[in-house]
Amino acid sequence: MKVVLENLTKIFPSRDKKSGQEVIAVNDFTFEIPDGQLVGLLGPSGCGKSTTLYMISGLQKPSSGKIYFGEDDVTELSTENRGIGLVFQNYALYPHMTVKQNIMFPLQNLKGKDKLTKDEMLERTENAARLVQIDELLERKPSELSGGQQQRVAIARALVKMPRVLLLDEPLSNLDARLRLQTREEIRRIQKETGITTIFVTHDQEEAMSISDIIVVMKLGVVQQIGEPQSVYDDPKNLFVAKFLGTPPINVLEGKVENGKVYIGDDDVLDVAGVEDQDVYIGIRPEGLEPSDDGRLNCTINNIEVMGRDASVVASNSASLNPVVRAIINSDVRIDTTKQTIKFNVKPHKFFLFNKETEERVYFEVN
Amino acid sequence: MVESRHQWKAWLYLSPAIILLLIFTVWPIFNTLRMAFLDGYGNMAAIGGRTFEFGIDNFVKVIDYKDFLLCLKNTAILCVATVPISTILALLIAVALNSIKPLQKTLQTIFFLPYVTNSIAIGMVFAAMFNIVGLRDGGTNAQTWGIINNAIEFFGGEPINWINAGSTYTANIFVMIVYIVWNALPFKILILLGGLQSINKQYYDAAKVDGTRKFRVLTRITVPLLSPMLAYVIITGFIGGFKEYSSIIGIFGDKMSAPGGESLNTMVGFVYDALARDRQGRACAAALILFVIILIVTLINNKFIKKHVHY
Numbered sequence A: 001m002k003v004v005l006e007n008l009t010k011i012f013p014s015r016d017k018k019s020g021q022e023v024i025a026v027n028d029f030t031f032e033i034p035d036g037q038l039v040g041l042l043g044p045s046g047c048g049k050s051t052t053l054y055m056i057s058g059l060q061k062p063s064s065g066k067i068y069f070g071e072d073d074v075t076e077l078s079t080e081n082r083g084i085g086l087v088f089q090n091y092a093l094y095p096h097m098t099v100k101q102n103i104m105f106p107l108q109n110l111k112g113k114d115k116l117t118k119d120e121m122l123e124r125t126e127n128a129a130r131l132v133q134i135d136e137l138l139e140r141k142p143s144e145l146s147g148g149q150q151q152r153v154a155i156a157r158a159l160v161k162m163p164r165v166l167l168l169d170e171p172l173s174n175l176d177a178r179l180r181l182q183t184r185e186e187i188r189r190i191q192k193e194t195g196i197t198t199i200f201v202t203h204d205q206e207e208a209m210s211i212s213d214i215i216v217v218m219k220l221g222v223v224q225q226i227g228e229p230q231s232v233y234d235d236p237k238n239l240f241v242a243k244f245l246g247t248p249p250i251n252v253l254e255g256k257v258e259n260g261k262v263y264i265g266d267d268d269v270l271d272v273a274g275v276e277d278q279d280v281y282i283g284i285r286p287e288g289l290e291p292s293d294d295g296r297l298n299c300t301i302n303n304i305e306v307m308g309r310d311a312s313v314v315a316s317n318s319a320s321l322n323p324v325v326r327a328i329i330n331s332d333v334r335i336d337t338t339k340q341t342i343k344f345n346v347k348p349h350k351f352f353l354f355n356k357e358t359e360e361r362v363y364f365e366v367n
Numbered sequence B: 001m002v003e004s005r006h007q008w009k010a011w012l013y014l015s016p017a018i019i020l021l022l023i024f025t026v027w028p029i030f031n032t033l034r035m036a037f038l039d040g041y042g043n044m045a046a047i048g049g050r051t052f053e054f055g056i057d058n059f060v061k062v063i064d065y066k067d068f069l070l071c072l073k074n075t076a077i078l079c080v081a082t083v084p085i086s087t088i089l090a091l092l093i094a095v096a097l098n099s100i101k102p103l104q105k106t107l108q109t110i111f112f113l114p115y116v117t118n119s120i121a122i123g124m125v126f127a128a129m130f131n132i133v134g135l136r137d138g139g140t141n142a143q144t145w146g147i148i149n150n151a152i153e154f155f156g157g158e159p160i161n162w163i164n165a166g167s168t169y170t171a172n173i174f175v176m177i178v179y180i181v182w183n184a185l186p187f188k189i190l191i192l193l194g195g196l197q198s199i200n201k202q203y204y205d206a207a208k209v210d211g212t213r214k215f216r217v218l219t220r221i222t223v224p225l226l227s228p229m230l231a232y233v234i235i236t237g238f239i240g241g242f243k244e245y246s247s248i249i250g251i252f253g254d255k256m257s258a259p260g261g262e263s264l265n266t267m268v269g270f271v272y273d274a275l276a277r278d279r280q281g282r283a284c285a286a287a288l289i290l291f292v293i294i295l296i297v298t299l300i301n302n303k304f305i306k307k308h309v310h311y
């Protein structure tokens, strides 16, 4: 089932009468989610991710715009008739019901021609439980489960009535780091197995990048960029997206373009073509900085952090907007730390220019 | 931990409370026990220098006494009828109040008003509302005066003699049930509304996503999640019901019956009557019996609740 959002907008009226500031939680969101894909909605806190999800679920009404499931316009359809499964940020498992009762609950609500017999319900409940590997825990109460198990119960409850669309609101935010890794793989596996179109909200870019087919980066209610994780990472449209994706974060430095050269301070670090002279922000991915004796960017060396396979060179440069300039290199490469300065060459495809006013990407050709 | 050297300070700070408790709680309880087991104890007689044998004569007398069984019956009927009715009504009203947004505060205040109104005063108003069928101007036209009978007549029914001379026991008890339920509602609504407002709204969103119908949401989600508050309301309801007294005075006056009708006296009323006749021993015995009954009912309640309260 593909999901189409058309100029979707949500405006919350202002609470206090004096300031009269209304909140535009989601602003003119247009996007077509292909059938069977896993989409990650990504952005900082308060950017409208949950609101988007709740509008798709029908729990909140859009102020304007339309939502289609396949060819059906579901904008006016009530939640229970949309055929969605929703996993809440804190799971919202019914505390007084066992795992089994929780999962079976949506089935017991079916009426009319969809009504199931007891045996059918039991079978589907057990299938859903098996899918998320909690079939051992069916008789427990939610309070007797770990966070990860609760989350799987919530997914099973969302899946059991075979929804057309599965929506997950920060499903991993309550889990510890290990369990997070494990459960996100599991979400991926379940999604692949069921083939249900899934929309998944997170503010953790790594999480979104690692399991999504498509990511949507949002900021203050406005969609910044949509695409495959790798291509968004490799080709950010603006400074916000570039800064939001990647760990460690991208190095951002002030500089300018003059006569076909990009300057950081007094160093001309790259020759470019097709760019007008202007002040720019320069984004360089940590893996885009190569220490080299004939490097064109001079930095002061602070220290080296070795992390097994990779090492991280921590340096400083007066033009840097981040506290440090960081380069990720192979840990076999030897760096002479007795010297004060280190010289870097930049890899052009890891090197982005952004207009200083608009913070939009300035494209260039390498000379 | 307080150093033992300084413990006397702790006791000093506690002493006002302890002394008050000893005088007004511990001693009366002890004294009640003592008097209950002194055969035929009475204050006046005690002052006159009589001594009393230790024994269970008071209890035997109380149970033998036909008024006692009547009081027990009245109390039990009022309890058993009013607690479920008022709890269910309070639940429905609380759910309704919780779901309407405009005027919510005003409505809450209105529903809470009976709680801060004197029960004797309310009783008198009820008495007026349930007043008699009577003859106006000594004429032959039967005319109802109470608003309830007026309403019944308006809808074409026969007026009923609720509380006046010649009224039946059933009619009397019915009025008492209506009154007690109405009087019990505000406290229950307040507690349940507080409980409702503390239920995480996401459970209702989840129920909506799961396509749950309204009635099922009430029975399968709201009631279980509210069960601790419901348990509290039911237990205190029973305890209050067993102590019912002033409401009957409010409607029927200190005779506690319709003129010439069967007595509506309750357990507490029985205790007061015995006290007024200088039968303190018997009063204490009755009070202890009431205590044991309340204890047993509460234990049963607790057992039931353990099974059905979910967390």
Ligand SMILES: Nc1ncnc2c1ncn2[C@@H]1O[C@H](COP(=O)(O)OP(=O)(O)OP(=O)(O)O)[C@@H](O)[C@H]1O
Pocket: A012, A013, A023, A024, A025, A043, A044, A045, A046, A047, A048, A049, A050, A051, A052, A203
């Ligand atoms: N019911 C509401 N009334 C008014 N404003 C709201 C309401 N719900 C959300 N908002 C505002 O809308 C904006 C987007 O909120 P939303 O919950 O969608 O953020 P989010 O991206 O999910 O953030 P988080 O990562 O913190 O969950 C925020 O500025 C928030 O304050």
Ligand SMILES: [Mg+2]
Pocket: A049, A050, A051, A170
């Ligand atoms: Mg959110």
